[in-house]
Amino acid sequence: MTEAVATKDTAQHGLTAHSDGDWDNRVPVQTRSDRPKSTDVADFPQVTGREAVWKFTPVAKLDALLNGALDGARLPVSVSEAAGVSSEWIARDDARVGRAGIPEERGAAAAWGAFDEAHLVTVASEERRTVVVARDALGTAPRAGHTIIEAAPHSTGLVILENSGAAQLSENVEIVVGDGAKLTVVSVQQWDDEAIHLASHYASVGRDASLTHIVVSLGGGLVRLNPSIHLDHEGANGEALGAYFADAGQHLEHQVYLDHDAPHTRSRVTYKGALQGEGAHTVWIGDVLIRNNATGTDSYEQNRNLVLSEGTRADSIPNLEIETGDIAGAGHASATGRFDDEHIFYLQSRGISEEEARKLVVRGFLLEVIAQIGDEATEERLQAAVEAELAESVR
Template sequence: MTETPEKIAGVEVGERRITIPGFTEEGENLAAETNIAADHTHGGLGESKEITSGAGSRANRHTGFNLAEFPDPTGREEEWRFTPLKKLAGVLSDTPTEGAGTDREPVDYQVSGTVEGVVVSTLRHGESPRGDVLQPADRAAVVGYKNVDEALHIKVTQNTEVAEPIRVDITGKAAGARANGHIVIESEPNSKAVVVLEHRGSADFNGNVEVKAADGASVSVISLQRWENDAVHVGQHDAEVGRDATYKHVAVTLGGHTVRLNTNFRYAAEGARAEMYGLYFADAGQHIEHRTFVDHNTPRNSSDVLYKGALQGETARSVWVGDVLIRKEAEGTDSYEKNQNLVLTDGARADSVPNLEIETGLIEGAGHASSTGRFDDNHLFYLMSRGIPEDIARQLVVRGFMNEIVQKIEVPSIRESLADDLERELRISGH
């Protein structure tokens, strides 16, 4: 478990403390009511007295499609320092998908819920919009892109509103079987759709997803990781959000031995709103890692990021690294990110690293927060004083903690199934 978070400007924060211009050593805000957390830089606000993070600006992080520029990671790199690399050896290897083009493919795709106005096809390398949005930021993303001949393409045509979710069921057929995947979701102007990506079964899976939300579009992507306990999953999900468009990405990770997802978005024009939400539950021996990046690269857009996780059991491990970059040209930005972790048993560990870079002072607001802790004893006492047994009271507290994310999911059947999943997770350790 991480140490008790410090407070800066009244906000609980994770790993390290830095000094920010305009703040006293006690964390009193001398300039404006802005939430500040650890491990970040603030460009455009003057020179900081002390910067303890060695990550460097996210604006300078290398992206590209040339695998030679992404050597095998050693674990010393900023983007890999929390990750158990030995467990990812299969998905980081530059070899073709096992059984590609045969009936022995280790992962099966099934698309359902399409209606008139939704076109499902495939895209080969060089066929737009494949590669228009995705900006591979690590070796895994490049390997996945390079080794998929045909990407699944789901296009929602202009002015089409899809009432029911479009579902893509991704099922692994064998533990340790290596598979790469690529999905392109294109939402044309003024269209509206919810796309559900559900991962089940067993495989070593490397999956990229890119989403293009055109002007006025409304797109939600719900990625469910319900793998078996022996599965490995890495992936990068990138989105570009157009003028006056809205985009929501929800990541729910309950299954899998090792799961590492990078979820990112940027903007094509002003007036857009984008949101990222995440829910995860790590059990003994399980590693769940989520990394988010919001690139405010155009003016007058807003973003909201909220990830919540619970951990139980010896060696249960979760990682959340959240990056927000507000570029010099992104005047009028309104952005906030937060991560909260609930540790249920001894031996579990949650790492939480919020990073915020601001290159202009002409913004509506920017803040972030991070906290990791155990049950609130006051909540337990309140429930138990009303005759609720301790084990039931603990379940109620955890469900209440997670419910904020569950309610962000527009699909009632998924909300109901998640309630059942969380009930089973809590029973594993007797909570």
């Protein structure tokens, strides 16, 4: 296995390392693509909070998930019925485990080593099907989970992961999209206020296939969900969308990675968040890699944050790594700010109160993402949840 402290070998012929710890030959990882990968937690060092991948996270709250024993038994889940969609539990040594990706950090590796069985959801219908996978009643004991979502070639489907109730969960979610398939995966976090959720999502998108990955984080004391989408076949398309609303004392973190590793691939990343209340903290890190062989790539990522009150913090870091000049386009953007005064004034001039005008702005800001889910019942429920957040205080 790779040594946990990731380094690059910079030795050159004729050069001799100094005797002061050999630091000349140990260069820290600078880019997402160079991170070490392993399913063995022992290959990753103890987390201190000073590491680039953890520096924004309140790691003291994660000790049980990073260093303790995790219950890897089946999670209590319910799966809605849909024609052409199957659900089963498979052994951890099944060949279908590990196809989409493997951990890049300690939390995911700890969960990978602890789960007993993986929950496999397979979409095989060419007609669009919707299936809801609900997870609740997980309790407060530290748990590990592993979910695999597979779309067969030329299938079309929407899979919604609904998370609610109490939890202290660390999990890996694999998404395998077959050639020509069109899959939307939605992960909704509406946990209880004290819940802790670590999740790493890995996706592999086939030739001329399309994946829309949507994250909606509204509940939970600490939620850290990191999707990695690998466009490793020609013509693959990946969209990563997210909406989040952080209240007082809540930490919501998303680290998004789009890896273009084939010609004529396309990606779009849009994450939008709102923050209100003392100590509300959001983190968004977006990494896009366009590899040397990914000619004709078209990529753009953006993050927007709307600050609703004092005492909040939004960290937003877009990164773009390009290894070839033969691309269709690439760009990134990030913005964090308060209400647009002119927008509020315009609404007030139309007879709308200032409080209601602010609510309308926030509602439209977040629902732009929620409306992309494609399931009316889920969209209406999440719209109501946003309304409830706004009803508490927007001032």
